[in-house]
Amino acid sequence: MSRVPLPYTQKVLDLFRNPKNLGKMEDANVVAVAGNPACGDMITFYMKITPDDVIEKATFESYGCAANIATASIVTEMIKGLTLQSAWNDVTWKKVTEEVGGLPSVKFHCGILAVGAVKRAIRKYCEEKGKSPDWLPKETTFEEKQALEEEELAKTLSKRLKVAEEKQS
Amino acid sequence: MVENVKELLRAHEGITHEVYLDNENSTIVPREVVDAMLPYYGQKAYGNPTLTHKPGWEAFEVIMESQKKIADYLGAKILEELTFTPSETEANNLGIMGAVLANKARGKKIVISEIEPINVLQVAEFMAKYGFTTTKIPVNSEGTIDLEKLKDTVDRETVLVSVSNVNNEIGTIQPVKEAVAIVKDMNPLTIFHTDLSDAYTRIPVDVQELKVDMATISSYKILGPRGIGALYIREGVNVEKILEGQIGTQKLWPGVENTPLIVGFTKASELAFTNFVKNVNRMRSLRDKLVDGVFEELTDVKFNGTRGEKRSPDNANISFLRAEGEALTIELSLKGIYVSSGSACSRRLLQPSHVLVAIGRRFSEAHGSILMKTTRYMTEEDIDYVLEVLPNAVNRIRGIVGNTGVD
Numbered sequence: 318m319s320r321v322p323l324p325y326t327q328k329v330l331d332l333f334r335n336p337k338n339l340g341k342m343e344d345a346n347v348v349a350v351a352g353n354p355a356c357g358d359m360i361t362f363y364m365k366i367t368p369d370d371v372i373e374k375a376t377f378e379s380y381g382c383a384a385n386i387a388t389a390s391i392v393t394e395m396i397k398g399l400t401l402q403s404a405w406n407d408v409t410w411k412k413v414t415e416e417v418g419g420l421p422s423v424k425f426h427c428g429i430l431a432v433g434a435v436k437r438a439i440r441k442y443c444e445e446k447g448k449s450p451d452w453l454p455k456e457t458t459f460e461e462k463q464a465l466e467e468e469e470l471a472k473t474l475s476k477r478l479k480v481a482e483e484k485q486s
Numbered sequence: 487m488v489e490n491v492k493e494l495l496r497a498h499e500g501i502t503h504e505v506y507l508d509n510e511n512s513t514i515v516p517r518e519v520v521d522a523m524l525p526y527y528g529q530k531a532y533g534n535p536t537l538t539h540k541p542g543w544e545a546f547e548v549i550m551e552s553q554k555k556i557a558d559y560l561g562a563k564i565l566e567e568l569t570f571t572p573s574e575t576e577a578n579n580l581g582i583m584g585a586v587l588a589n590k591a592r593g594k595k596i597v598i599s600e601i602e603p604i605n606v607l608q609v610a611e612f613m614a615k616y617g618f619t620t621t622k623i624p625v626n627s628e629g630t631i632d633l634e635k636l637k638d639t640v641d642r643e644t645v646l647v648s649v650s651n652v653n654n655e656i657g658t659i660q661p662v663k664e665a666v667a668i669v670k671d672m673n674p675l676t677i678f679h680t681d682l683s684d685a686y687t688r689i690p691v692d693v694q695e696l697k698v699d700m701a702t703i704s705s706y707k708i709l710g711p712r713g714i715g716a717l718y719i720r721e722g723v724n725v726e727k728i729l730e731g732q733i734g735t736q737k738l739w740p741g742v743e744n745t746p747l748i749v750g751f752t753k754a755s756e757l758a759f760t761n762f763v764k765n766v767n768r769m770r771s772l773r774d775k776l777v778d779g780v781f782e783e784l785t786d787v788k789f790n791g792t793r794g795e796k797r798s799p800d801n802a803n804i805s806f807l808r809a810e811g812e813a814l815t816i817e818l819s820l821k822g823i824y825v826s827s828g829s830a831c832s833r834r835l836l837q838p839s840h841v842l843v844a845i846g847r848r849f850s851e852a853h854g855s856i857l858m859k860t861t862r863y864m865t866e867e868d869i870d871y872v873l874e875v876l877p878n879a880v881n882r883i884r885g886i887v888g889n890t891g892v893d
Contacts (some may be wrong), residue, residue, distance in 0.1 A: 323489045324487045324488070324490040324494065324810075325490060325816075326490050326493070327490070327493040327494075327497075328818075330493070330494060330497055333816065334820070336886060339885075339886060340888065341888055341889070350673060352891075353852040353891070353893030354849070354853070354890075355848070355849035355850060356849070357810050357811070357812075357829050357850070357853035359847070359890050359891040361793070361888070361889070378886065378887060378888035378889065378890040379886055379887065379890060380810055380831070380887045380890045380891040381810050382810055382812040382813050382814070383812065383813055383816050385810075386813065386886055390802070418490075427679065451517070454876065471849075473848045474837065474849060475849070
């Protein structure tokens with residue numbers, strides 16, 4: 318059962334109650350997913366990027382807690398109107414955490430996952446368009462690694478769970 | 487951080503109806519219980535029961551009378567078999583730690599069920615420091631312990647077995663009497679402990695009938711004050727104390743007895759056992775109304791644990807698929823409905839409730855679980871209100887999820 322006290326900020330609560338940029342985007346030209354439902358922490362980002370690499374709009378869907386919803390929502394606000402380069406370099410998980418007025422430390426990973434998902438989307442878009450800009454590092458960044466780690470963890474847990482799942486069927 | 491909480495509380499202003507269903511994690515204390523306790527803070531029996539003056543003797547008298555009453559409710563034969571402790575946690579620590587240390591010559595193996603509460607599970611595992619091993623017996627999809635596995639596991643080395651009578655999360659009633667018979671048949675020297683915290687006042691319990699060696703009960707689980715529990719230890723079972731300090735009336739728990747809390751615990755027991763059948767039927771009918779209503783109003787819901795006679799009358803544990811539990815608890819709180827979830831969200835480990843995993847729930851199902859427990863103080867109107875609010879809350883959270891994470 319959930320035990321660690323979670324004194325969420327007003328901003329987190331506001332974004333939880335009235336999330337900005339929520340929902341699937343029909344005319345998105347890149348979609349990226351990060352996290353895993355087995356972890357109870359998963360985000361889908363939809364972005365529409367203009368031919369000159371500006372993020373025209375971004376929306377999200379989230380399977381997760383209030384911090385997951387709030388950080389995903391704020392990230393869509395933060396990257397709107399930015400160039401891909403600026404979104405890549407300037408939107409860090411620490412800034413995301415600041416933007417929501419701070420998060421309990423056990424929830425830092427929500428902001429990290431949201432930024433990881435954005436980076437994944439940008440990388441995917443560049444690959445699909447055959448672009449390799451100077452600012453895009455070949456090696457995966459901290460946030461991308463964290464997203465991967467969480468997904469790997471989900472796989473490990475799921476394996477351990479297979480025996481248990483057989484019981485159910 | 488406290489400022490944040492003040493803001494969160496302000497977001498709850500204007501709530502017109504409140505329904506507290508998180509009776510797993512703490513409860514209200516009824517006025518009658520508080521009233522029974524109050525005189526013991528300033529009017530009488532405020533002394534230390536071991537000392538030679540009137541307030542001390544008064545305290546001694548009321549503690550002994552309380553001990554007698556609770557011993558009677560449990561079916562204990564003699565007064566000394568009951569030790570008051572500060573809570574269920576301390577009672578389980580004393581029972582498990584104190585018994586295995588006192589009887590370590592009999593063996594170093596501890597056997598528990600896979601779905602024991604944290605304060606049994608972690609104490610058993612902690613004993614690895616002293617060379618003990620812990621084996622966990624699996625449960626089936628209803629949460630019932632595998633008695634065959636228990637039989638295969640208990641051996642000459644087994645010093646202690648602990649199986650709670652009613653599971654705190656999914657309410658499954660375990661066949662404790664049968665488990666005791668199996669264990670004693672395999673090894674008569676093995677000590678059998680049961681946590682009765684979720685059974686006491688909900689199903690009939692009698693330590694003589696169950697033939698257990700030790701049993702834990704807790705005040706806050708029965709609408710009594712927090713900070714008091716008790717451990718029954720059958721006469722002749724050797725348990726050593728696990729804390730050092732001044733010993734008073736409680737030979738296995740040092741420190742000054744908390745007379746008002748003992749009185750409150752006793753009063754809460756009395757209230758539950760006066761009209762026991764009526765009280766239990768009330769919990770059950772409210773719980774059934776709640777569960778039936780949820781299944782009528784919503785699709786993609788799963789009931790966790792078993793229905794019918796093998797479930798505690800107060801417990802409802804439901805998984806709402808495509809919704810995350812922590813988000814649901816907050817959404818419901820803003821509408822005045824207070825519940826808890828088996829979701830892993832507050833932990834970086836991202837692992838949900840071990841009980842739900844043990845009964846074969848997928849992680850995504852466990853993350854969407856909500857635990858609700860009814861009490862005799864709730865009304866039909868309370869449940870109507872929950873059924874009015876809950877579907878909208880689930881649907882709003884599902885709206886945020888969209889297709890994310892849907893297989």
